[in-house]
Amino acid sequence: MSMLDAPTGRRVAPGFGVLFKTELLLALRHRADIANPLLFFVTVLALLPLGVGPEPALLAKMASGMIWVMALLATLLSQESLFRGDFENGSLEQMALSPQPLYFAVLAKSMVHWMVTGLPLALLSPLLGLMLNLPAAGYLCLFFSLLLGSASLSLVGAVGAALTVALSRPGLLLALIVMPLYVPVLIFGTGAVQAAIDGYGYSAQLAVLAAYLAAAAALAPLAAAGAIRISTET
Amino acid sequence: MPSNSPHLLQVRDLSCERDGRDLFAGLSFDLASGCAVQIEGANGAGKTSLLRTLIGSAADFSGEILWNGESYPKALPKLRESLLYIGHRAGVRGGLTPLENLAWYGASRDAAYRALELLDLYGFEDTLCQQLSAGQNRRVALARLFLPEAPPLWILDEPLAALDVAGVSCLQGQMACHLSRGGSIVFTSHQPVGLTPLQSIQLADYAAGDTVAGGVFVGGEDVHA
Numbered sequence: 001m002s003m004l005d006a007p008t009g010r011r012v013a014p015g016f017g018v019l020f021k022t023e024l025l026l027a028l029r030h031r032a033d034i035a036n037p038l039l040f041f042v043t044v045l046a047l048l049p050l051g052v053g054p055e056p057a058l059l060a061k062m063a064s065g066m067i068w069v070m071a072l073l074a075t076l077l078s079q080e081s082l083f084r085g086d087f088e089n090g091s092l093e094q095m096a097l098s099p100q101p102l103y104f105a106v107l108a109k110s111m112v113h114w115m116v117t118g119l120p121l122a123l124l125s126p127l128l129g130l131m132l133n134l135p136a137a138g139y140l141c142l143f144f145s146l147l148l149g150s151a152s153l154s155l156v157g158a159v160g161a162a163l164t165v166a167l168s169r170p171g172l173l174l175a176l177i178v179m180p181l182y183v184p185v186l187i188f189g190t191g192a193v194q195a196a197i198d199g200y201g202y203s204a205q206l207a208v209l210a211a212y213l214a215a216a217a218a219l220a221p222l223a224a225a226g227a228i229r230i231s232t233e234t
Numbered sequence: 235m236p237s238n239s240p241h242l243l244q245v246r247d248l249s250c251e252r253d254g255r256d257l258f259a260g261l262s263f264d265l266a267s268g269c270a271v272q273i274e275g276a277n278g279a280g281k282t283s284l285l286r287t288l289i290g291s292a293a294d295f296s297g298e299i300l301w302n303g304e305s306y307p308k309a310l311p312k313l314r315e316s317l318l319y320i321g322h323r324a325g326v327r328g329g330l331t332p333l334e335n336l337a338w339y340g341a342s343r344d345a346a347y348r349a350l351e352l353l354d355l356y357g358f359e360d361t362l363c364q365q366l367s368a369g370q371n372r373r374v375a376l377a378r379l380f381l382p383e384a385p386p387l388w389i390l391d392e393p394l395a396a397l398d399v400a401g402v403s404c405l406q407g408q409m410a411c412h413l414s415r416g417g418s419i420v421f422t423s424h425q426p427v428g429l430t431p432l433q434s435i436q437l438a439d440y441a442a443g444d445t446v447a448g449g450v451f452v453g454g455e456d457v458h459a
Contacts, residue, residue, distance in 0.1 A: 014340040022338045026329045029362075090323025094339075097289060099315040233291050 013100035016108060023112040033081065034116045037074040041121060044070050045128050056133045063132035064142060064193035071121050071146060072153065072182050078117050079157035080174055082109060083165040083228070092165070093232045102225035110158045110221065118150025134197075141196035141206075148209040149189040155213075155220040156181045162227035184212055240267040241302055241316065241386055243288070243418070248297035250283050257283055258440040261297070263433065267386070270409070270419040270429045275437030281422040282322065284437070285391050288420060289319045319389045324375035328364030332374045335363060341381045349380035353404065372396045379408055388412065390421040 014022075027034065048066055049059060086092040095105045125142050128134075134142065160178035164170030192205030242264065249259040257280030265271050273281045286292045288299065290310040301309040301316075326335050332355055336346035350359055353373040363371055376393060378384065388409075394402050402425075409419055410429055421427075 014338055018337060018340070022330065022334060025334065026327065029329050085329075086327070088323070089327055090321055090325040091327055091338075093291070093321065093323065094319075094325040096291070097314055097317060097319055099311070233293060 013098050016104050019105055019108040020111065023108050024115070027112050027116045033078065034120070037078040037117055038120055038124065040077060041070050041074040042124065042128065044073075045131060048132065059133045060135055063129060063134040064138060064197070065190050066132065067125060067128055067134075067142065068146075068149075068186055068190045068193075071118075071125075071150060072179075072186060074121060075117055075150060075153045075157060076175055076178060076182075078113070079154075079161050079178065080164075080170060082113055082158060082161040083231075084161075087165045087231070092228060096228055096232045102228060103221045106158055106162070106221040106224045106228070107217070110155045110224075113158070114151045114154035118146070118154055121150055122146035137199065138193045138197040141202050142193050144206060145189045145192045145202075145209060148206060148213055149185045152185050152209070152213045152216045153182060155216040156185075158224040159220050159227060162224040162231060165228070166231040185209065188212070240416070241418070242266050242300075243387065243420075244298075244300040244303075245288075246298040246300070248284075248287070248295060248299065250280055250287055250292075250295050252280070252283060256441075258437050261435070261437075261440045263435060265418050265420060265433075267416045267418055268413050269431050269433065270413055270421070271433045271435060272427060272429075273420065273422045273435050273437060274424070275422075279437040281437060282391055285319075285321070285389055285420065285422065289313075289317060289389055313387070316385045316387050317389065318378060318385045318387070319391075320375050320378065320393060321391045324372060326363050326371050326374045329362065331360050331362055332366075332377065333359045335374055336377060336381070339378055339381075340383070341378075345381050345383070346377070349377040350374075352380050352408075353377050354400065369396045369398065369401070373401060376405060379405070379412070384412070384417075386417045388417065388419045388421070390419065392422055392424075394423050394425060394427070 045066060048062070052058060052062070083092055086095070095102060098105070122143055125146050126139050129139055129142055157178050159181075160174045161170075163177060164174045167173065188205045188208045192202040192209070195202040195205060244264050246262050248261040250257045261284070263271060273284055275281050283292060287295045290306055290313060293307070299306045299309075301313045304312065306313075327338070330338065332350050333343065333346050336349065337343070341349070347359065350356065353376060355370065355373055355377070358366060358370065363374055366374070372395070376397075379388065393405060393409075397405065406428060409421075409427070412419060413429060413431075419429075
């Protein structure tokens with residue numbers, strides 16, 4: 001009978017696969033949380049021609065920059081709730097107490113966050129490019145730069161979300177912490193698309209985005225793990 | 235019955251302060267394999283703060299805490315391998331079913347089924363926890379104690395709260411079983427719990443400035459010896 005089995009003496013920690021699967025399951029069950037940033041992204045970009053006027057030449061000039069800025073804001077919007085639910089129900093504390101490094105729990109959360117925000121944003125980007133009259137040469141580059149860049153945004157944003165999770169209204173503070181770290185992604189992301197439109201090679205910019213992503217994947221979960229330890233301490 | 239490797243939690247002259255207010259001072263006790271400590275005290279006496287200090291989630295304490303002879307915070311990684319903590323926030327996610335919640339804590343499917351059945355949650359395994367009552371959610375959290383691979387040191391904050399009579403006796407049985415196989419428990423509760431050996435600590439005895447040498451023994455042997 002299970003009650004009479006001796007304890008093993010070591011706590012069993014779930015593997016990365018279980019953490020990832022659980023996060024994905026939770027994200028897919030909260031579909032509204034996935035849809036809202038995407039709707040925000042599409043709505044604001046649909047409003048843009050109404051604001052600045054529907055001249056094709058003007059829109060084409062602004063398209064890549066506006067799509068990138070809106071992708072940034074949409075990611076930021078969804079970032080606030082990354083750890084909040086788990087903080088309130090106590091599972092964030094349980095993650096911090098797990099013998100498994102917090103790094104993997106944060107990495108799983110960031111990866112799922114990217115899969116439900118950054119990835120759909122990148123997939124939607126050709127449609128928005130069409131709406132904003134993006135020159136044909138820019139589409140492929142826009143897609144790949146968003147794909148790489150948004151993954152960095154998810155990872156870096158997790159640090160800000162972890163730092164502000166114990167605050168009751170973190171909105172603006174989170175933006176102030178995270179936005180400066182988004183700057184390199186924005187510069188090289190829009191730079192790549194502009195280079196593609198102008199007919200130059202853009203692999204250098206994509207390489208920088210990939211390098212930023214590699215650094216973020218290695219360091220951001222560590223920083224977020226430290227921030228979670230501070231936030232769950234009372 | 236195979237017994238667990240012995241372990242020891244030692245608290246030496248522990249003092250804790252929150253927002254400029256001294257909660258308790260000069261608290262010392264030992265917790266060896268097979269023993270339980272019940273922390274008692276009025277609301278706001280610092281029971282939860284004490285437990286949070288013991289799990290290493292509160293760094294601002296004075297005094298010394300040792301896990302297997304190694305002092306905090308150096309001992310924390312090793313402590314976490316042996317620790318099961320259930321706090322006021324139960325660590326149950328509303329968007330997951332009881333089975334998925336337990337899987338997230340590393341339980342195999344069979345073990346999770348059996349633990350939920352023991353806690354009278356049979357038939358609710360695949361219901362989302364946000365649709366269960368507060369008492370049922372509490373049971374899902376406590377089901378971790380019924381998993382066969384439960385770690386040796388249990389630190390439980392008000393484990394009996396929100397449980398009905400049958401739930402209380404079920405949990406007490408499991409706690410007694412844990413002690414008999416060499417585990418140890420620190421818990422807070424306002425109601426008497428039938429466990430032996432049980433060391434009872436009244437936090438009021440350690441109110442700031444008032445230092446008492448040891449705990450009060452309700453039953454069982456002196457673990458200081």
